[in-house]
Amino acid sequence: MSARRVVVTGLGIVSPVGVGVKHAWSNLIAGKSGGIVPRSGNGSFNPKEWLEPGDTKRMADFSQYAMCAANQALTDAEWTAPTDAQRERTGVCIGTGIGSMDDITSNYTLYQAGGLRKISPMFVPKVLCNMAAGNISIRYGFYGPNHAVSTACTTGAHAIGDAMRFIKFGDADVMVAGASEAPLQPLSLAWVLQDQGPGNRVSTIALRRHRGHSTKERAGFVIGEGAGALVLEELEHAKRRGAHIYAEIRGYGLSGDGFHITAPPNDGAGAQHITYVNAHATSTPLGDEIENRAIKSVFADTQLQQGLMVSSTKSATGHLAGNIDADAGFDLNYVANQAQERTIKAALTNSFGFGGTNASLIFTKYE
Ligand SMILES: *[C@@H]1O[C@H](CO)[C@@H](O)[C@H](O)[C@H]1NC(C)=O
Numbered sequence: 130m131s132a133r134r135v136v137v138t139g140l141g142i143v144s145p146v147g148v149g150v151k152h153a154w155s156n157l158i159a160g161k162s163g164g165i166v167p168r169s170g171n172g173s174f175n176p177k178e179w180l181e182p183g184d185t186k187r188m189a190d191f192s193q194y195a196m197c198a199a200n201q202a203l204t205d206a207e208w209t210a211p212t213d214a215q216r217e218r219t220g221v222c223i224g225t226g227i228g229s230m231d232d233i234t235s236n237y238t239l240y241q242a243g244g245l246r247k248i249s250p251m252f253v254p255k256v257l258c259n260m261a262a263g264n265i266s267i268r269y270g271f272y273g274p275n276h277a278v279s280t281a282c283t284t285g286a287h288a289i290g291d292a293m294r295f296i297k298f299g300d301a302d303v304m305v306a307g308a309s310e311a312p313l314q315p316l317s318l319a320w321v322l323q324d325q326g327p328g329n330r331v332s333t334i335a336l337r338r339h340r341g342h343s344t345k346e347r348a349g350f351v352i353g354e355g356a357g358a359l360v361l362e363e364l365e366h367a368k369r370r371g372a373h374i375y376a377e378i379r380g381y382g383l384s385g386d387g388f389h390i391t392a393p394p395n396d397g398a399g400a401q402h403i404t405y406v407n408a409h410a411t412s413t414p415l416g417d418e419i420e421n422r423a424i425k426s427v428f429a430d431t432q433l434q435q436g437l438m439v440s441s442t443k444s445a446t447g448h449l450a451g452n453i454d455a456d457a458g459f460d461l462n463y464v465a466n467q468a469q470e471r472t473i474k475a476a477l478t479n480s481f482g483f484g485g486t487n488a489s490l491i492f493t494k495y496e
């Protein structure tokens with residue numbers, strides 16, 4: 130494999146706990162949570178800051194969030210790709226699970242009431258899953274790989290891992306990578322809220338909080354919205370232009386493609402270097418237990434387990450707070466409710482999606 134190394138040089142976020150890394154981070158540390166991207170106040174989403182007036186109508190929310198996160202990440206990385214040659218070496222890999230379900234459902238209603246003439250020619254371009262990636266490349270003139278992953282809850286991890294490989298394999302020097310979702314509309318919420326009885330997969334992940342279930346149990350899937358984007362860059366390219374390096378991506382595992390969550394990746398840091406795990410932890414009883422067991426089998430040594438911190442940002446961005454049940458084997462340090470300060474040399478993040486698609490990424494301190 131090529132010796133090209135890939136580092137992170139820019140960060141951007143649109144989230145229920147704030148827009149912009151500074152806001153989101155300080156809210157996460159303070160233990161705040163939310164489910165909807167704030168549209169007013171400090172650290173809120175204001176499309177007029179990012180988009181031309183016409184684009185707020187032409188672009189679906191998921192594309193707007195992605196555009197905003199990409200804009201932040203590129204500004205943070207101070208990367209504008211001023212020459213044609215640089216634009217050819219810069220690409221975009223931004224995914225979404227569903228695209229614009231909101232436009233699909235509202236246009237179906239229009240069509241039922243008024244027929245064909247109600248549907249605008251811009252309907253399909255607006256809802257397509259690759260439109261966020263397309264809009265970003267159009268906006269900045271990036272001619273490099275333009276790719277959109279759609280793998281349910283693994284979309285973001287795959288987008289970042291695939292973008293890392295585009296750089297490693299020499300297809301690009303810089304990639305804007307991440308994912309975006311704007312699912313807060315009636316049909317998605319109906320799915321989340323439904324309950325079809327015990328044993329039904331949908332009911333297992335259904336939002337139970339509204340029925341007053343105890344917060345002690347894993348109360349299930351809580352939907353959120355937002356976008357995250359990273360600027361990934363080939364190490365020498367980043368060094369030449371004096372870019373700030375946040376971290377290096379050292380491992381990318383996809384199930385069925387080489388390595389597995391329960392086997393440490395061979396091109397990354399060994400388990401002994403990892404001190405933080407960002408768990409997928411959708412707060413479903415079955416999923417959380419399986420993931421917890423998998424983490425414990427990778428970090429089988431009790432000494433490794435003692436040094437390990439595990440948490441999931443979903444508790445803040447669209448989930449219930451960490452529900453710890455020692456009886457079910459949840460006896461690691463889950464960093465619930467109260468922030469813990471620690472220098473992290475290597476971190477592992479897990480994502481599992483419907484359809485049995487799994488991915489893990491390892492980020493390390495750049496040394
Ligand atoms: C806005 O948020 C930033 C970062 O969280 C904080 O430093 C600043 O004091 C806030 N400003 C106001 C007016 O609340």
Ligand SMILES: *[C@@H]1O[C@H](CO)[C@@H](O)[C@H](O)[C@H]1NC(C)=O
Nearest residue numbers: 232235236239249251252255
């Ligand atoms: C229908 O699709 C268009 C995009 O073609 C969108 O702008 C509009 O908001 C959608 N919904 C309705 C009710 O018009």
Ligand SMILES: *[C@@H]1O[C@H](CO)[C@@H](O)[C@H](O)[C@H]1NC(C)=O
Nearest residue numbers: 184187254255260264267268
């Ligand atoms: C984004 O793509 C839509 C097509 O869906 C197009 O109408 C719009 O002009 C694009 N905007 C930008 C900034 O690329």
Ligand SMILES: *[C@@H]1O[C@H](CO)[C@@H](O)[C@H](O)[C@H]1NC(C)=O
Nearest residue numbers: 384385389416419420481487
């Ligand atoms: C995907 O992850 C789940 C844990 O959520 C695990 O049970 C399953 O075996 C994994 N699938 C593959 C193919 O690795």
